Amino acid sequence: MPTERIPEIGSTVTIQKPAFNSILSRLKEDGYLPIGPRLKDEALVYAPIDKIEDLPQGVSTVQKPGYYRLTRGKHMRYFDIIPGAHSWKQFLFPSRAELFKLQKNGREWERLPEKEEPVNYAFIGVRACELAAIQIQDNIFMRSDFTDPIYQAHRKRVFIVSVNCTHPSETCFCTSMGTGPRVKDSYDLDLTELDDVFVLTIGSELGKRLMTGIPFEDASGYIRTNVEHKLEHAEQQMRRKLDTTDLPELILNHLDHPYWNEIGKRCLSCANCTQVCPTCFCWDTVDEISLDGQTTGRARVWDSCFNPGYSYQAGGNTRPTIYSRYRQWMSHKLGTWKQQYGTLGCVGCGRCITWCPAEIDITEEVAALRNEVER
Amino acid sequence: MSHSRPTLAVYKFSSCDGCQLSILNLEDELLALAEAVDIAYFLEATRAVKEGPYDLAIVEGSITTQHEIERIKEIRQSAKKLIALGTCATSGGIQALRNFADADRYADVVYEHPEYLHYLKTATPVAEHVHVDLELWGCPVNKAQVLDVISSLLNNRQPNLPPYSVCLECKRRNTVCVLVDQAIPCLGPVTQAGCNAICPSMGRGCYGCFGPAREVNTNSLTTILKKMERQPGETARLFRGISGYSPIFQDAADAILEGNKVAK
Structure with missing residues (x-):
C-alpha cells in the first residue's frame, strides 16, 4: 500500500513509473529545468524534458568503434539506452560562454552588465561514469586556489537523478576505471529501472524533500536482490577492458615509441574524441x-588539443604532427592527469571509441602500446 | 569622419554571385558597414561608382577567361588589400571541374555554338594570378566571417579564422556526427571550420566547400569513406567537388583514382 510517509535519506523505495511525472512536475515547481535523455537525429542526446513520455522508451543502441545505431522494440524500459552523443559537460561547461562585453565611453572602456542568469538544471539519468566525470571536472573548475565562476554557478544549483546501468554498451569499460556501472554517491536521487517499477534511493535532503507526497513503497528484499543481480550481470557483460597497471608510467616512459606514429596514420585529428x-x-x-570599434566582447569556447592552432605559439606549432597531438591527448588523459589532479582523466564511458570516425579505440591502443613496449 | 573611411570595392569574376549576396544578406549590419567603409564600387549593390584606387578590394569568382586575367591584374594594382571571396576565388569553385577534363568537350556538349565562347582551359583561383592578402572560403562564404574580417582590418586585429576542422563546430553546436550515426559520407574531419557546421546540422554530410583544414589526414578519411560509399566512386567525387582544385583535395582524389587503376 502507498504510504504518506517521507522516505529517509539512504532509504530505498519503489515508485510506479507514471509517478515519475510527479517528480518532474515537482522539480519544475521548484524552479528546476529538467534535462534528460531524448532522441534527436537518430541518437540519444540530453535536452529539456517535461514528462516521462519524452524519454526514449524501448530504445537501445548498438555501439562499436566509429559506429552508433539505435535499435527499437526489444523492451519497454525508459532508461535502458546508455549515454549518447554528448555529455553533461555542455551544461556546466558550456561550449560557448560570454565572459564580458565592453563599451567605449570617451577614452574609457565600460563593462556592460551580464544578462545571463544561471539555470537551475535537474539532470535526469546521470550514469555512474558520468557522475565520476562531473567529479573530475569539479576538481578542475572548482579548485581550492581557483574557482571558475561560470562552472560553479551552474554546478552548485544542479539536482542529480542518477541511474544505475543495467545494460552497458559494447564500447563501455567503466569497470576498468572503477567508476560504474553502480552509482555510489553524490546524487540527490538514484534510480534503477526494473520492468515494472523505478527503484529509488534517497541521497540528499533535497532528494528527500522532493519525494514528499509522492506515493512510494519500501523496496522489498526481492526488489533489492533483483537490482543487485542486474548490476552484477551488467558488470559481467562489460567485455571491453582497459588494463590500468603501471598506467601513467607505461605512457610517460615511452613517449618516443614508434607506435605513436602508427596511431597518427589513422587519427584524423578531428577533435571528436575530446569534444x-x-x-x-x-x-x-x-x-x-x-565594426565601429565601440563595443567588444570575449567568449570562451570549447577547444581541443587536436586543433593544430591549439599549441601554436611564437615560433610555430609545438605539436606539428597528428601523432604528437594524439600522444598529447592520451598521455594527458591516462598519464599527467594523475600528477595534476590525483586521478586518471578517463571514466570508461566509451564515447571516444564510439564517436571516432577512424574507429580508434583507446583500450586497444593502450593494449597495443603495452604489447609493443613489452616485446 | 567620411573622409577617413576606407574605400571598399567588390568585384565579380566567374561565379554565381552568391558570395556577394552574402554581403548584402548582412541586413542587420549593412547600415553599420556602409558607415564604417565607403562602398565605392559594388555593382551588385549600387550603380554609383567612385574612382579608385581603393583601400580594400573583395573579389568573388574564379579566373576563366583571358580578359579576366588582365582585369584581375588591374584590380590588384588599384587595391591596397585584396581579399579572395568564396571558393571560386580561393580554389576555382565547381567550374574547376574542367581542370580535370577537356574543356572543349564540355563546351561542345553544353552549347550549340561553342565557337562563340572565349574561355581558358582551366578555372583558377585568384591567387594563381595576383597576390592575395586573405582568402575567405565557402560556397557561399559565411557572412559573419566577412564582417569579422572587415572589422579586424578596421580595428587592426587578427581575424578569427579557425585552423581546425568542421567537427569541432558540430560538437560545439551539439550536432550528432552524421558519419558515425548514419553512415553519411562527410568531409568534415578534413575541412576547415568557419561555416558553423551548417550541412551536418541539417543532416547532410560536409562537402568540403571551406577547403582543407590545416594539417589534415585525407588518407585516413579516404579509408573510412570508401567503406561507406553508396555509389562506387563517391569518395573521389566528394574530394573533387566544390574545393576539388585545392591541392590537398586534388591529391586525395588523385590517390583514389590512381589506386583504382592499379587495382584494375
Missing part, C-alpha cells in the same frame, strides 16, 4: 569587436 569526452576541458577565447 564527446565528459572530462576534456580545453577552451579558447575569441574576441568579437564591432
Whole structure:
C-alpha cells in the first residue's frame, strides 16, 4: 500500500513509473529545468524534458568503434539506452560562454552588465561514469586556489537523478576505471529501472524533500536482490577492458615509441574524441569587436588539443604532427592527469571509441602500446 | 569622419554571385558597414561608382577567361588589400571541374555554338594570378566571417579564422556526427571550420566547400569513406567537388583514382 510517509535519506523505495511525472512536475515547481535523455537525429542526446513520455522508451543502441545505431522494440524500459552523443559537460561547461562585453565611453572602456542568469538544471539519468566525470571536472573548475565562476554557478544549483546501468554498451569499460556501472554517491536521487517499477534511493535532503507526497513503497528484499543481480550481470557483460597497471608510467616512459606514429596514420585529428569526452576541458577565447570599434566582447569556447592552432605559439606549432597531438591527448588523459589532479582523466564511458570516425579505440591502443613496449 | 573611411570595392569574376549576396544578406549590419567603409564600387549593390584606387578590394569568382586575367591584374594594382571571396576565388569553385577534363568537350556538349565562347582551359583561383592578402572560403562564404574580417582590418586585429576542422563546430553546436550515426559520407574531419557546421546540422554530410583544414589526414578519411560509399566512386567525387582544385583535395582524389587503376 502507498504510504504518506517521507522516505529517509539512504532509504530505498519503489515508485510506479507514471509517478515519475510527479517528480518532474515537482522539480519544475521548484524552479528546476529538467534535462534528460531524448532522441534527436537518430541518437540519444540530453535536452529539456517535461514528462516521462519524452524519454526514449524501448530504445537501445548498438555501439562499436566509429559506429552508433539505435535499435527499437526489444523492451519497454525508459532508461535502458546508455549515454549518447554528448555529455553533461555542455551544461556546466558550456561550449560557448560570454565572459564580458565592453563599451567605449570617451577614452574609457565600460563593462556592460551580464544578462545571463544561471539555470537551475535537474539532470535526469546521470550514469555512474558520468557522475565520476562531473567529479573530475569539479576538481578542475572548482579548485581550492581557483574557482571558475561560470562552472560553479551552474554546478552548485544542479539536482542529480542518477541511474544505475543495467545494460552497458559494447564500447563501455567503466569497470576498468572503477567508476560504474553502480552509482555510489553524490546524487540527490538514484534510480534503477526494473520492468515494472523505478527503484529509488534517497541521497540528499533535497532528494528527500522532493519525494514528499509522492506515493512510494519500501523496496522489498526481492526488489533489492533483483537490482543487485542486474548490476552484477551488467558488470559481467562489460567485455571491453582497459588494463590500468603501471598506467601513467607505461605512457610517460615511452613517449618516443614508434607506435605513436602508427596511431597518427589513422587519427584524423578531428577533435571528436575530446569534444564527446565528459572530462576534456580545453577552451579558447575569441574576441568579437564591432565594426565601429565601440563595443567588444570575449567568449570562451570549447577547444581541443587536436586543433593544430591549439599549441601554436611564437615560433610555430609545438605539436606539428597528428601523432604528437594524439600522444598529447592520451598521455594527458591516462598519464599527467594523475600528477595534476590525483586521478586518471578517463571514466570508461566509451564515447571516444564510439564517436571516432577512424574507429580508434583507446583500450586497444593502450593494449597495443603495452604489447609493443613489452616485446 | 567620411573622409577617413576606407574605400571598399567588390568585384565579380566567374561565379554565381552568391558570395556577394552574402554581403548584402548582412541586413542587420549593412547600415553599420556602409558607415564604417565607403562602398565605392559594388555593382551588385549600387550603380554609383567612385574612382579608385581603393583601400580594400573583395573579389568573388574564379579566373576563366583571358580578359579576366588582365582585369584581375588591374584590380590588384588599384587595391591596397585584396581579399579572395568564396571558393571560386580561393580554389576555382565547381567550374574547376574542367581542370580535370577537356574543356572543349564540355563546351561542345553544353552549347550549340561553342565557337562563340572565349574561355581558358582551366578555372583558377585568384591567387594563381595576383597576390592575395586573405582568402575567405565557402560556397557561399559565411557572412559573419566577412564582417569579422572587415572589422579586424578596421580595428587592426587578427581575424578569427579557425585552423581546425568542421567537427569541432558540430560538437560545439551539439550536432550528432552524421558519419558515425548514419553512415553519411562527410568531409568534415578534413575541412576547415568557419561555416558553423551548417550541412551536418541539417543532416547532410560536409562537402568540403571551406577547403582543407590545416594539417589534415585525407588518407585516413579516404579509408573510412570508401567503406561507406553508396555509389562506387563517391569518395573521389566528394574530394573533387566544390574545393576539388585545392591541392590537398586534388591529391586525395588523385590517390583514389590512381589506386583504382592499379587495382584494375
